[in-house]
Amino acid sequence: xxxxxxxxxxxxxxxxxxxxxxxxxxLDPLTKKAFWATMAIMTVATFxxxxxxxxxxxxxxxxxxxPLLGIWLWGVPIEEFIFWFGAxxxxxxxxxxxxxxxxxxxIYA
Numbered sequence: 001x002x003x004x005x006x007x008x009x010x011x012x013x014x015x016x017x018x019x020x021x022x023x024x025x026x027l028d029p030l031t032k033k034a035f036w037a038t039m040a041i042m043t044v045a046t047f048x049x050x051x052x053x054x055x056x057x058x059x060x061x062x063x064x065x066x067p068l069l070g071i072w073l074w075g076v077p078i079e080e081f082i083f084w085f086g087a088x089x090x091x092x093x094x095x096x097x098x099x100x101x102x103x104x105x106x107i108y109a
Contacts, residue, residue: 004066005079020095022024027096034090042088050076050084 029037053059054076061068061077071078 002067002069002079003079005069005082008079008083008086012090014085015084016089016093019097020089023093023096023100026100030098038092039088043085046084046088050080 024032051074061080066081073081103106
C-alpha cells in the first residue's frame, strides 16, 4: 500500500479542498490574483528545491521502506510532487483562515 501517497492526500490535499471551498468565494479579486502569483512562485521554487535536494543526496526514495505508485517524473516519484504542490496551497489557505479568524475575534493588536 502506498502510504506516502495516501498520507499526502490526507494531510495536504483534503484540507486544501475543504479550506479552499470555504475561503475562495470570500476572497476579493486582488487576493485571488496574489494567491495564484504566490502559487506560481512556490511551484517553481519547490520544483527546483526537489532536484537540488536529490542532487545533494539530502534525500532519496526507497520502495523497500514504502511502496510507491511507480510513476516517476524526471527521476522523482510522483508522490513527491503531490507532497510539494499540496503543501503550498495548504499553508496559504491556513494563513488566510487564521487571518480571518483572528481579525473577527480581535485577538491580536
